[in-house]
Amino acid sequence: MIKENVIKLLNEQVNKEMFSAYLYLDMSNYYIDNGLDGFGNWFKVQAQEEMDHAMLFIQYMQNNSLSVKLLEIGAPDIDFKSYDAPLHEALKHEKFVTDSIHNIYYEASQTKDYRTMQFLDWFIMEQGEEEKNADELIQKYNNFGTDAKGLYLLNTELKARVYTPPSLVLD
Secondary structure, rough: OOOHHHHHHHHHHHHHHHHHHHHHHHHHHHHHHHHHHHHHHHHHHHHHHHHHHHHHHHHHHHOOOOOOOOOOOOOOOOOOOOOOOHHHHHHHHHHHHHHHHHHHHHHHOOOOOOOHHHHHHHHHHHHHHHHHHHHHHHHHHHHOOOHHHHHHHHHHHHHHHOOOOOOOOOO
């Protein structure tokens, strides 16, 4: 049985995933406004992934007859001062999301809620990938993006990123 504290955390996670999508759309807009459409594309794809993550949490809750309570989504409020600032903010945010998912897992484990723990296993692996991708993007920027030619080539590479739906399927 899924306990009330876990249900509350699952609802909050839906909100965090939707905020993540807003945050990444904000970052995408920043880059597009600055003529870096490849970076903009990378973050637009990231936003789509976060919306999918929110939908997976909603579907899990609905599949388990849990009440989904949508919370207000706050607007991102970050004034980026440099091209690498969103990259660092993205990594920081992914670590925040990882901590949040770990907290839900911990709370589920305290009540032996194995179903929720199993559901969260995919997200724990996904967050490892999200943090790795964010860190690698920072490394690429540091290695190649600090001069005009390198920035151009990195922007061109990021333009090629395409959206791929999540591998977790819930019926």
